[in-house]
Amino acid sequence: MGKRTGWGRAALGLLAAGLLAGCAPGGDDGDGVEATLDSLWEARLKGCGECHGPPPRLVDTGPDMTTQTAFLALRDSTPDDYPGWERAGNCIIPLIDPENPGNSLVITSLIEEKSTQLVNKEGCTSAFSSHETLGETLHPTNDADLIDALTTWIADGAQDN
Numbered sequence: 001m002g003k004r005t006g007w008g009r010a011a012l013g014l015l016a017a018g019l020l021a022g023c024a025p026g027g028d029d030g031d032g033v034e035a036t037l038d039s040l041w042e043a044r045l046k047g048c049g050e051c052h053g054p055p056p057r058l059v060d061t062g063p064d065m066t067t068q069t070a071f072l073a074l075r076d077s078t079p080d081d082y083p084g085w086e087r088a089g090n091c092i093i094p095l096i097d098p099e100n101p102g103n104s105l106v107i108t109s110l111i112e113e114k115s116t117q118l119v120n121k122e123g124c125t126s127a128f129s130s131h132e133t134l135g136e137t138l139h140p141t142n143d144a145d146l147i148d149a150l151t152t153w154i155a156d157g158a159q160d161n
């Protein structure tokens with residue numbers, strides 16, 4: 001037990017150091033997640049392909065998200081490009097709209113506030129609730145850095161970086 005407490009203290013120290021570094025002007029987006037595809041991929045996006053990919057994955061007729069290149073291809077497609085895809089939502093906006101995070105399904109299907117804004121504006125059904133049921137959403141309270149980095153990456157043009 002004593003040893004555990006020691007490790008806990010060390011971890012807290014590291015966390016504090018990380019937070020301070022994250023606050024430095026001109027630094028990254030905090031917590032080591034940067035607004036680049038490489039960083040976002042490592043931090044979160046590589047998990048998307050567990051469901052969004054070729055069979056036998058959960059959502060197997062929609063866009064492939066199993067590789068960085070495939071994920072990037074979302075920039076050039078909308079849900080309409082996947083006629084066989086049984087979608088939970090019917091908001092027809094691009095999957096990723098470079099420079100416009102609020103008009104990107106990748107954002108509105110993961111972040112509740114963005115989902116609500118889209119639903120109120122377009123009067124459509126969002127797939128946010130599917131991710132919520134599966135525990136796959138992003139929450140400002142515990143994923144603030146990730147949300148920032150993902151939003152910034154799209155706002156910066158969703159580049160291959």
Ligand code: HEC
Nearest residue numbers: 045047048051059086087088089105106109127130134136
């Ligand atoms: C545990 C399985 C699972 C994971 C992991 C997952 N999703 Fe989904 N996703 C779903 C399901 C189920 C749906 C609802 C069916 C549909 O609309 O395709 C969905 C829907 C979507 C949609 C379509 C939204 C719409 O309006 O139709 C997008 C975009 C999406 N997910 C992106 C992502 C991204 C990006 C990640 C990774 C951060 C991710 N998903 C991780 C299961 C998952």
